[in-house]
Amino acid sequence: MKIFSGVPKHVEEILTTNRRSFLKSAGVLVVTFGVESGTLLTEVNAQTSNAVTYPDPDFRQLDSWIVIHENNTATFYVGKTDCGQGTGTGFRQLMSDELDIAYEQTTCIMGSTDNTVDQGGSGGSTAMERDSWSMRRAAAEARRVLLEMGSVRLGVPVDQLAVSNAVITVKGDASKRITYGELIAGKKFNVALTGANANAVTGVAKTKPVQELKYTGQSPPRYDIPAKVDGSLKWAVDVKLPGMVHARNVKPPFAGAKLTGIDESSVRNIPGFVKVVSKGNYVAVVCEREEQAINAAKQLKTTWEKPATAPFPPSEDLFKYMRTATPTSASRPIVTGNPDTAFSGAAKVIEVEYEVPFQGHTAISGAHATADPSNGQMTIYSNDMKSYGMRNGVATFLGMPREKVRVVWMEGPQGYGRTAADDAGCEAAWIAREIGRPVRMQWMRNEETAWDTKGPAFLVKVRGGLDSEGRLVAYDYSARACDYNHVGYNEPDTVLIAQFMGSRRANPAAGGSATPSEMYVIPNRRMLGEVVSLPLVWETPLRTGNLRDPNGPQSTFAAESFIDELAAAAKTDPLEFRMKMLQAATNDDNGFKRARSIAALKAVAEAYGWDARPSPKPPGNGNILTGRGIAYSFRGQSVVAQIAEVEVNRQTGHVWAKRLVCAYDCGLVVNPQNLRRTAECAMLHGLSRALYEEVQFDSEKVTSVDWMSHPTLRHADAPERIDVLLVNGDPNPNRPDLPPYGGGEAALKPMLAAIANAIYDATGIRIRRVPFRDARVLAALRTAKA
Amino acid sequence: MSKITLKVNGSTHTVDVEPATPLLYILRNDIGLQGPRFGCGLGQCGACTVIINGTAIRSCVTPVSSVKSEITTLEGLSKQGRLHPLQQAWIDEQVPQCGFCQNGQIMTAKAMLDKIPNPTDAQIRETMNATLCRCMTYYRVQAAIKRAAKIIAEGRSKKGVAA
Numbered sequence: 001m002k003i004f005s006g007v008p009k010h011v012e013e014i015l016t017t018n019r020r021s022f023l024k025s026a027g028v029l030v031v032t033f034g035v036e037s038g039t040l041l042t043e044v045n046a047q048t049s050n051a052v053t054y055p056d057p058d059f060r061q062l063d064s065w066i067v068i069h070e071n072n073t074a075t076f077y078v079g080k081t082d083c084g085q086g087t088g089t090g091f092r093q094l095m096s097d098e099l100d101i102a103y104e105q106t107t108c109i110m111g112s113t114d115n116t117v118d119q120g121g122s123g124g125s126t127a128m129e130r131d132s133w134s135m136r137r138a139a140a141e142a143r144r145v146l147l148e149m150g151s152v153r154l155g156v157p158v159d160q161l162a163v164s165n166a167v168i169t170v171k172g173d174a175s176k177r178i179t180y181g182e183l184i185a186g187k188k189f190n191v192a193l194t195g196a197n198a199n200a201v202t203g204v205a206k207t208k209p210v211q212e213l214k215y216t217g218q219s220p221p222r223y224d225i226p227a228k229v230d231g232s233l234k235w236a237v238d239v240k241l242p243g244m245v246h247a248r249n250v251k252p253p254f255a256g257a258k259l260t261g262i263d264e265s266s267v268r269n270i271p272g273f274v275k276v277v278s279k280g281n282y283v284a285v286v287c288e289r290e291e292q293a294i295n296a297a298k299q300l301k302t303t304w305e306k307p308a309t310a311p312f313p314p315s316e317d318l319f320k321y322m323r324t325a326t327p328t329s330a331s332r333p334i335v336t337g338n339p340d341t342a343f344s345g346a347a348k349v350i351e352v353e354y355e356v357p358f359q360g361h362t363a364i365s366g367a368h369a370t371a372d373p374s375n376g377q378m379t380i381y382s383n384d385m386k387s388y389g390m391r392n393g394v395a396t397f398l399g400m401p402r403e404k405v406r407v408v409w410m411e412g413p414q415g416y417g418r419t420a421a422d423d424a425g426c427e428a429a430w431i432a433r434e435i436g437r438p439v440r441m442q443w444m445r446n447e448e449t450a451w452d453t454k455g456p457a458f459l460v461k462v463r464g465g466l467d468s469e470g471r472l473v474a475y476d477y478s479a480r481a482c483d484y485n486h487v488g489y490n491e492p493d494t495v496l497i498a499q500f501m502g503s504r505r506a507n508p509a510a511g512g513s514a515t516p517s518e519m520y521v522i523p524n525r526r527m528l529g530e531v532v533s534l535p536l537v538w539e540t541p542l543r544t545g546n547l548r549d550p551n552g553p554q555s556t557f558a559a560e561s562f563i564d565e566l567a568a569a570a571k572t573d574p575l576e577f578r579m580k581m582l583q584a585a586t587n588d589d590n591g592f593k594r595a596r597s598i599a600a601l602k603a604v605a606e607a608y609g610w611d612a613r614p615s616p617k618p619p620g621n622g623n624i625l626t627g628r629g630i631a632y633s634f635r636g637q638s639v640v641a642q643i644a645e646v647e648v649n650r651q652t653g654h655v656w657a658k659r660l661v662c663a664y665d666c667g668l669v670v671n672p673q674n675l676r677r678t679a680e681c682a683m684l685h686g687l688s689r690a691l692y693e694e695v696q697f698d699s700e701k702v703t704s705v706d707w708m709s710h711p712t713l714r715h716a717d718a719p720e721r722i723d724v725l726l727v728n729g730d731p732n733p734n735r736p737d738l739p740p741y742g743g744g745e746a747a748l749k750p751m752l753a754a755i756a757n758a759i760y761d762a763t764g765i766r767i768r769r770v771p772f773r774d775a776r777v778l779a780a781l782r783t784a785k786a
Numbered sequence: 787m788s789k790i791t792l793k794v795n796g797s798t799h800t801v802d803v804e805p806a807t808p809l810l811y812i813l814r815n816d817i818g819l820q821g822p823r824f825g826c827g828l829g830q831c832g833a834c835t836v837i838i839n840g841t842a843i844r845s846c847v848t849p850v851s852s853v854k855s856e857i858t859t860l861e862g863l864s865k866q867g868r869l870h871p872l873q874q875a876w877i878d879e880q881v882p883q884c885g886f887c888q889n890g891q892i893m894t895a896k897a898m899l900d901k902i903p904n905p906t907d908a909q910i911r912e913t914m915n916a917t918l919c920r921c922m923t924y925y926r927v928q929a930a931i932k933r934a935a936k937i938i939a940e941g942r943s944k945k946g947v948a949a
Contacts, residue, residue, distance in 0.1 A: 084884030231821030684922030
């Protein structure tokens with residue numbers, strides 16, 4: 001068994017001259033991973049500072065996407081990053097298919113700004129749905145060009161050639177053959193592509209119909225996993241540079257505080273102390289060794305002035321505050337039919353509110369980056385999922401020419417949006433320039449949990465009117481998201497260090513709210529999504545950013561809980577109630593969302609073994625109450641229906657999701673195993689948000705600072721069984737142009753509602769406030785009993 | 787500063803550091819073993835786990851001067867180029883998402899299986915409960931532990947037959 005060597009191929013290529021000279025860019029660097037002899041990776045040809053520039057790989061050049069090597073292997077260069085869902089494996093499958101090369105003969109290099117074209121990195125579950133198309137078209141074009149070259153070399157027209165596993169043969173005479181490697185052998189294609197941007201890029205060749213894809217739809221194991229389990233992979237946190245020092249931040253003890261003094265003498269006695277760096281309200285300490293920097297950050301004496309007014313209400317008053325705040329957004333409801341008239345004629349009207357608090361990204365490790373300021377350039381080693389955005393952000397923040405800055409993407413703790421609003425890259429780069437040495441920055445646990453970007457809190461008021469037949473005839477949904485000044489794209493003027501240094505954007509980001517995503521036929525409906533702001537907008541730990549389907553889980557919790565409440569009021573089975581509303585029309589969108597919604601709900605119910613009956617179940621006698629809940633939604637064109645079966649402990653209030661079933665329709669499935677794993681984990685992420693996650697704060701600061709005060713799902717919470725069914729509800733499921741839809745986020749979306757609905761089914765208790773921690777469930781059980 | 791000698795994965799290293807320094811930083815920054823990772827620095831998450839005397843230890847809260855026995859890190863699990871059955875099971879089950887915490891998952895599972903070769907579901911949940919994963923790979927980690935336990939047991943019985 002081979003033990004894997006670990007240094008990521010893309011980093012190795014960046015640090016060697018091959019790729020750089022191939023693309024005609026430059027660099028200077030000595031990087032080591034580990035300190036033992038033999039791990040010195042490379043010494044790159046040092047050049048004068050004037051020569052160091054990092055141009056953008058030209059997305060209109062085929063050579064920027066694909067290199068064919070002499071040994072008949074291929075390297076694919078893509079402008080994406082992987083947050084842990086194995087997208088690189090999927091890209092290799094698709095591109096191998098279009099190029100007609102064996103999957104095993106390929107590698108994929110991702111997301112480093114001077115090495116791969118700018119496709120924006122990751123975000124929005126767009127990897128397969130949007131960004132894979134240009135990769136496929138480039139691979140198809142490479143195949144076309146190689147066939148033409150083969151035609152010249154073999155002396156027969158292209159239509160008399162066959163190609164398989166990167167070997168071109170003459171039809172009917174397999175002895176006449178030539179490999180891709182022999183044809184091009186590491187040389188350039190020099191073929192221009194067309195298209196307005198990296199995602200529109202195309203050659204002359206057409207991509208293959210689905211039926212001709214060989215690797216697509218198979219499940220080759222993820223290529224990144226072996227080095228992740230044998231300890232050999234080198235991550236962004238592992239980078240070491242000669243002369244590198246360690247930095248740690250000193251955050252204000254109160255939100256909105258003003259720095260009034262730093263006593264540097266309080267840390268000068270720390271061995272290895274290098275410097276305190278500060279500007280405005282930003283403070284960091286730099287030491288030779290990591291533990292020294294950690295100690296210095298704790299020990300540094302600083303004084304701060306509290307803001308004149310409270311930055312935010314305490315978390316227990318958040319929803320009261322949101323209810324009465326004046327929205328920062330315009331109120332533009334989407335209205336169909338005549339809701340007011342319908343409500344006045346309704347036989348039964350229900351009106352309730354749902355509350356979802358701020359929830360943290362709380363990545364398993366803090367934000368981190370290492371910056372190398374040598375020779376007038378700046379290289380940042382980072383796990384930023386939008387590495388290209390970071391490059392632009394850092395260049396602007398530092399006032400450096402863009403071509404003097406590059407970001408080398410490496411693996412890191414899960415992205416899910418946090419690393420699109422990365423803070424450490426700008427911090428490391430700024431400090432590195434201040435002190436003129438390479439700097440490694442990493443956030444501590446309390447800092448990351450308190451100050452990372454948050455998923456916005458939601459307050460949702462919903463009103464529904466049923467007619468005498470129990471049909472939903474009037475619907476009024478009104479959501480308020482605490483999401484003003486939403487950050488999340490590496491903007492140099494809103495990154496936290498810039499805020500601390502006094503940057504104030506004239507027009508903060510408007511933020512977003514959300515209305516339900518479903519295809520129910522409700523004749524009269526009004527839907528409104530509004531945004532509100534906390535009092536403190538800048539330099540606040542309660543800043544919002546994209547958290548895995550940024551508003552979807554919150555709005556779907558409200559919308560799909562409410563549908564369940566209506567079904568219960570109509571004394572109808574909750575699945576039947578949904579199905580009737582989906583089947584009440586036959587019109588559909590161009591992605592067949594109605595047909596696919598119906599198919600997904602049918603599939604999940606059948607796989608679970610759904611017994612049709614209204615909720616709640618007749619009350620049980622034992623200590624453990626069981627129930628099942630269903631919810632469905634879509635994100636983009638991906639449709640997801642889920643059923644949760646829960647056990648609720650009547651004595652403790654503890655909820656255990658014993659079984660989860662998911663029907664997932666992502667269109668064309670590139671790698672079924674990867675998609676199933678991603679869905680399993682997204683569902684449990686939703687479960688964690690349903691049961692545990694809440695950012696707590698008093699009126700001065702965030703008090704959630706670790707895994708005790710911002711709890712998360714744990715091993716004991718794992719379901720006994722998870723089933724993920726990959727469904728294809730397309731009316732023409734075998735159509736040759738079936739496209740792939742996003743797979744990374746959608747499976748999280750309905751889970752909060754499915755759990756709430758299952759708790760209701762088990763107990764008759766409707767919990768409208770997330771999370772459903774033991775104490776909240778127990779209190780609700782006791783209130784109901786009283 | 788004082789000179790401290792550590793035995794890690796069969797090799798001996800002498801470092802000159804503050805005795806109170808957490809073992810994690812010595813392993814990562816001085817010895818170059820970066821399998822253990824910083825997650826919380828509080829002993830709450832397990833990303834920094836190493837094995838000492840058969841016990842899974844949180845190296846982020848373990849002063850280097852307190853370490854008297856040999857340390858095993860993730861890098862030390864494979865022997866003569868052969869992956870440990872747990873590592874193979876992790877690949878076979880395709881466990882990781884981002885993978886950052888998986889050092890803790892694998893090392894905690896290793897210490898458990900060394901003591902309890904055939905753990906029940908309840909024992910797995912209890913032993914692993916303080917080892918956190920924010921990608922939520924728990925379900926698949928547990929499946930991989932059971933798979934590895936089976937492989938190890940089969941290996942033992944084969945050896946038994948041969949003997």
